[in-house]
Amino acid sequence: MTQTLNIIGGGMAGSEAAWQAANAGLNVVIHEMRPKVETFAHQTGDLGEMVCSNSFRSDDDEQNAVGLLHWEMRAAGGLIMATADKHKLPAGGALAVDREPFAQSVTAALKSHPNISVSYEEITELPTDGHWIIATGPLTSGNLADAIANETGKDALAFFDAIAPIIYFDSIDMSQAWMQSRYDKGETEEERTAYLNCPMTRDQYEAFIDALLASDKTEFKEGETAGYFDGCLPIEVMAERGRETLRFGPMKPVGLTNANDPENKPYAVVQLRRDNALGTLYNIVGFQTKMKYGAQTDVLRMIPGLQDAQFARLGGIHRNTFLNSPTLLDGQMRLKSKPHLRFAGQITGVEGYVESAAMGLLAARLAVAEITGQELDPVPHTTAMGALVTHITGGADAKTFQPMNVNFGLFPPVEGLKGGRKGRKDRYKAYTDRAKADWTAWLDSQ
Template identity: 60%
Template sequence: AGSALAVDRDLFSGGVTRALENHPNITIVRERVDTLPTEGLTIVATGPLTAAGLASSIGTATGKDALAFFDAIAPIVYRDSVDMDIAWMASRWDKVGPIGDGKDYINCPMDKDQYHAFVQGLVDGDKTEFKDWEKDTPYFEGCMPIEVMAERGPETLRFGPMKGVGLDNPRTGRWPYAVVQLRQDNALGTLWNMVGFQTKLKHAAQVELFRTIPGLEKAEFARLGGLHRNSFIRSPELLDQQLRLKSAPHIRFAGQITGCEGYVESAAIGLIAARFAAAELAGRDLAPPPPDTALGALLGHITGGADAASYQPMNVNFGLFPPLAEDVRKKDRKLGYTARAGASLAEWMKHADGVAA
């Protein structure tokens, strides 16, 4: 997906499932668990939609109410339903990603009148209503519904996910006033995700409004946008550096329920939780990954680096990394962080592989 890190979610999840099912040391039991075990090493990775019984048990064990936020998903469009006589392929500034060619997004242009009519449609559209007990639940800022952004002001989207800067329309030779971008969502290239278009509009309203987008007049949707409620615990207060529940250290938490956000981040925290547990079972001590690695930085944020009182889900980002020791130009900092992290992780792995093997 150009410069964006993306996977085919079906192939990825299928590959992980097969690896687990075929592993000689793993037994999979598919049944509901309603209470936390009182003994034995346990990793709780129930994800964002933890069932009521187990959520209640977790609340009892932590002495805290589960925190929650709303997470929204964007619609997915069938590639062959996009009108490429209007849309065109390009990446912003023709940027070439690790596996891209500088033409990695489908771009649907809007002029000024089309844009403002679209924004008004978002504001006026029929939306999912919250129950009374849901109304004070915050959104995850990284997945803010597009109509909520539109309500912040008519120009908000044009300087956000719909900005036309750096995208030359080959039919006009100019940047569009606004643009809707679609990013490849599966390996076959048959499904494309509407970038930044997470939404809580009702399905009928989505179809009607999104088909006013130039190039999507006949769009067919493989999935429409939606909203779901995610649960997570106040990890910086409740967990130690090895993801153990301080009040019941035989229990570890991992994945999204810890307050990390994203597929890669959730899998990574699950992996390090498993390594900690394996080392403990073997009677060995495994130090956390260094804080200047992505894994160590995210782990540190979850287990104490964040302010517990205002804790919200977080993707891994360079803001979690400790500053570089040397003075580095701004444009070179990310490369500096990356090089330092690679060296630190390689050194940590030499010890970790022996400890958790």
């Protein structure tokens, strides 16, 4: 009799987990509360919907840890990476996708799989039996979050996550803006012009910072404290850390030449990246914000080229809860107090689309092995997958645990290599070569 794996949540982690388990021969039921129960950030009921950026970040699998994670997921037959490749948009060295067709393709692939069914309902309590993966992500429903908190006996850690605005391209003044990827990165002309750039003089930048700091912002409820993930800081928080912070962050002017005024170097540059294949929508890179809607339109229209901007979506901020995984989960990603429940995705304390999907992939393979009675070797901690799961299930300090992107700091060192900046290129290549060999061997052992 074929066993059933239940997955709560149809985001990146849940979608990838369902695909892996179904391809291994299990029956899979995805329990998704959308569109019956809406969230702040989602717009549709599609599986695998992207709610913030449309980028999976760097696709460099030799010098970048997230690019290596892309490689490992592709090697494992991952649905998320295959679909991203199918709907790829020009983005220099990054892997950005056309978000709506991406989610529609993920949904179609899962619904057409003979071993997968989708049940549209909200799960409000922790299941008491069966095999389950909880992949509810940063917007876990209040009822289920309460049930998890009651079971663990601990308050779920929380920080606040922000999303960036999206602008209609035809409302951008191209007599002031120009198309160019930083350092002209890319193999084709389309890739070398993947970003839209809006330049600022020093006076314009200073006025923008003044308006940003003085803007009307979302206030938190009494008793809430705003702990932010550093990789997704609202621009107002960055500005509060120093007037030059944005100019050395998302607004850095390096590697760019203003095609409309090549003799004058911009003091700061706001970049926008294409958000759909048609090129009708662009999102403002790194401009997550907690400004209220009225303030957003006023402040963002101070950016040269965006003075008449029309917004397809304004930015916003939402609460993001996650487990203290080093304390609560075992090395198989199971809840120690209820081992029939596995957790995957952002709720485990990884950050980013790719990391979330990767933990879904891994949780599914661990679940398949357990359900079918296989002896599965531990995931090599020298791989990107292994480094992440080791971090969240015991490698991190539970007292200071915060969401983490994959990075080479999580990998065990390769002996005999130079340290410092000069040796970094060789060191990263050694990490990725070792990881690819070890990941391939682990997959082959199954």
